[in-house]
Amino acid sequence: MRSPEDLSVAFRAAGLKVTPQRQLLFRLLHDNSTHPTADSLFTVASELMPGISLRTVYQTLTDLSHMGELQSIEVGTGSLRFDPNVSDHHHAVCDHCGAVQDVYVSRAPELHGLDSFEVSDAHIVYRGLCGLCSASRGADKNNHQTKGTSHASIEGI
Amino acid sequence: MRSPEDLSVAFRAAGLKVTPQRQLLFRLLHDNSTHPTADSLFTVASELMPGISLRTVYQTLTDLSHMGELQSIEVGTGSLRFDPNVSDHHHAVCDHCGAVQDVYVSRAPELHGLDSFEVSDAHIVYRGLCGLCSASRGADKNNHQTKGTSHASIEGI
DNA sequence: GACTTATTAACAATAGTTGCTAATTAGCAT
């Protein structure tokens, strides 16, 4: 997604107002590679701007998605995750802490055995253990980090 | 997943009873490549056995999944889909009708640019138009089929 | 035939998300 400045211009051009709430979300999302959920964004935004509503967060995320500035992905962690990286890439999901990382593969895998299916998109989800979790695997069964999107533990996985 | 007969044996061996409801679901799932949802299974099952409860369907699906006879996949159509094909394969989802097809790729794509991520699984979801939908694309904007899992239309896509 | 489990109805509850309303606030074009 583009810079907060560019987004402000784009929003105005689209007839949308550039409010402090939206500007905050622009900043929180820009260059954010943690693949946050709406709720985790809301939590962070609330610290910086008490009173901001979850509804507004959802609204702005929807607006940004419709403008093609955000990609929303569903990787089996229960809620939608938002990705400001709209380039062609894939994702690796840690089964232990739930962290999601961007992944680039050399080329899109070919499709076999399907008659006349017109592929417009291919998305790969890798599952396994991220570096931090595989390092602490076995040694201690606790999480190496207990708060935040990047290394909180996931229940039921 | 194994045949209804084998599953009956396996269920008894696991201390689970082989009830008519379960047998029906065994049959409905065996060699079923439509990737049904719990609800679509319930609909079909209800026609053959009026009175069967959705709860029982979920229960049996859970049992089968725990026994490794079923795979549950989430391909962005809102609800879990169940796949009796537990071999290593991938999926193609039609953006128009929602149909899900099994896909086999020659080899798993390699992972680049991630430090020490231990991959245990890779799942590819292809999106696009299935044969039927790409054939009727443009010509008529209605669905070529209006009921059932395989070619009902999807809202919001 | 006895023991145990499954099924069912009939709910409640959950999580994530969206919709709604009315009142207030505030962006922005002129």
Place this chain on the structure above:
DNA sequence: ATGCTAATTAGCAACTATTGTTAATAAGTC
């Protein structure tokens, strides 16, 4: 600077998919 218009908010309701719960009944299995 002002007025038009849109955004935000609180406070809900609602929705979908799923799981949990309970008690009564039915029925597999040894």
